[in-house]
């Protein structure tokens with residue numbers, strides 16, 4: 001599960017606070033409530049006495065309010081900082097350290113980086129940049145700047161843009177988070193004519209910074225071993241994964257050479273023990289290697305534009321293939337300040353817009369009227385795209401920076417690509433013509449499919465018996481339509497009012513559905529909630545699911561952002577996985593991501609999806625202010641307009657797509673373990689994976 005999927009609120013163990021219990025009356029209170037006068041034989045009804053206020057809870061006072069000091073919060077809640085404690089999170093530690101070295105390179109202070117995985121499991125990253133400052137920090141007497149960087153959250157040189165222009169680092173927490181989550185971490189800095197060293201364990205320094213020896217070298221080295229207490233005793237760095245991450249970085253900045261070394265005892269696969277990465281043609285080199293062996297329809301269109309006004313830089317490489325790449329029809333890889341953004345964002349949108357506009361203009365120029373049919377979807381359908389932007393003050397979603405949200409990135413990319421792509425098209429008319437015809441064919445194919453579906457859905461709708469609870473959408477064609485499966489009737493009511501009637505249908509579910517993984521076939525057949533669900537999706541009772549029957553393009557599970565909601569969502573995912581796996585495999589199933597908090601101050605309102613997002617918003621939008629913070633108890637509590645804005649409207653919401661890992665046997669085992677009938681399997685799994693059990697579902 002991605003870090004953005006609905007998760008229990010970790011701060012209170014996922015539990016809503018219990019309502020206070022009525023307090024038993026004490027005798028003295030009971031006495032006071034006696035009527036003052038003797039009761040008359042025909043008593044007049046006196047107004048009801050209000051329930052006494054709950055007695056003060058003497059155990060809940062100032063002493064119950066804990067303040068986590070230093071790096072303690074990171075060790076208590078690692079998920080907030082690195083998205084979990086699984087293998088991905090473990091390797092994220094390495095990414096944080098490598099990103100710091102890359103930032104030195106991108107700022108033109110370092111030319112080389114050395115990455116080493118040692119025999120004892122430590123990984124080290126060294127650069128020949130300026131070296132972390134070691135002089136005493138003015139705000140923390142007795143501590144070097146290096147120690148402050150390593151032990152104080154939100155300390156760093158990347159806030160003002162003076163020491164770094166376009167950096168991947170933003171929040172000033174990466175190095176201290178790695179330190180907090182490492183059993184041991186050693187920092188060496190070479191600067192001011194000396195070699196300096198300071199060592200740490202689990203976020204604490206093991207002694208003051210030491211001047212080791214005079215040295216003419218420059219740079220920084222961080223060597224660390226992730227903490228078994230956090231990641232478990234079997235967790236360790238995977239050479240192939242580190243190698244891939246390291247190599248990918250080198251493509252992103254042509255001004256850097258990266259040297260790779262790995263102790264042979266660590267190598268369990270094809271990873272080479274030594275390598276050097278240097279790619280003078282940057283992303284074009286990467287794309288050429290990535291598509292080696294596939295039949296390309298066009299040459300690679302690549303380039304780099306640096307804005308003179310210091311507003312940033314863009315580098316890209318795009319190629320179209322007639323037959324798709326490996327097992328994918330298309331792919332997009334995007335980066336901002338060398339940080340991968342797997343969930344895309346504004347830079348990707350800007351690129352698609354630029355390519356589409358130029359192709360349409362080219363079609364117009366050559367008199368091809370069908371150019372009007374082309375959409376960004378057709379342009380990207382059989383393309384391999386790599387895009388990297390360098391901008392000041394980028395805005396991401398979350399500390400793991402998976403999606404770029406800066407709107408200036410879209411403008412920057414769109415402007416940067418417009419002229420070069422126009423020139424590329426007019427520069428080789430034969431190739432441009434081939435590409436244009438190919439993309440127009442894709443557009444026509446898309447429209448034909450849409451028509452076919454329109455007919456199918458119209459006739460299917462006429463024949464189908466639909467469940468009474470379903471508020472269907474009015475569009476006949478399945479393309480562009482969505483079914484929201486909503487927890488509870490009251491949330492269903494808000495959703496009905498907040499939806500777009502044309503494209504969004506609502507099906508409210510009452511409570512938890514039957515657990516498909518442990519129910520008998522007979523029980524399944526008799527279950528009306530499940531057969532309603534099947535009917536709404538287009539599956540006739542007793543019939544097997546066929547992909548073309550699907551009545552909506554997206555099926556969106558919308559449950560409360562709490563433990564119960566997560567449970568209902570997992571039951572539904574299991575149901576879909578078991579009864580219509582093709583639908584899940586095709587990527588039609590999504591999770592809505594309702595916010596957990598509303599933060600407001602005057603007219604400024606922001607919504608946060610979880611605690612880390614809340615902390616981010618507080619730091620970014622409400623510095624020095626005291627906003628009102630409300631926690632939504634459930635979807636039903638939201639006003640229809642709020643639900644629309646935060647969770648349903650495609651322009652403003654975020655959805656998480658449910659995906660399946662490649663090895664189907666793994667997921668079959670996992671479903672059986674988590675949802676099946678044997679509690680002992682589940683118990684063992686939970687013991688092994690603690691609170692992040694759901695992550696392996698790769699949702």
Ligand SMILES: Nc1ncnc2c1ncn2[C@@H]1O[C@H](COP(=O)(O)OP(=O)(O)OP(=O)(O)O)[C@@H](O)[C@H]1O
Nearest residue numbers: 100132156157158169170171172173174175176220
């Ligand atoms: N290899 C390095 N060379 C020079 N300075 C460094 C290096 N690594 C870290 N620093 C300094 O330490 C500061 C803190 O680093 P840290 O990784 O904690 O945060 P960040 O990179 O500023 O932001 P983020 O938390 O988003 O990664 C950096 O801003 C930089 O000033």
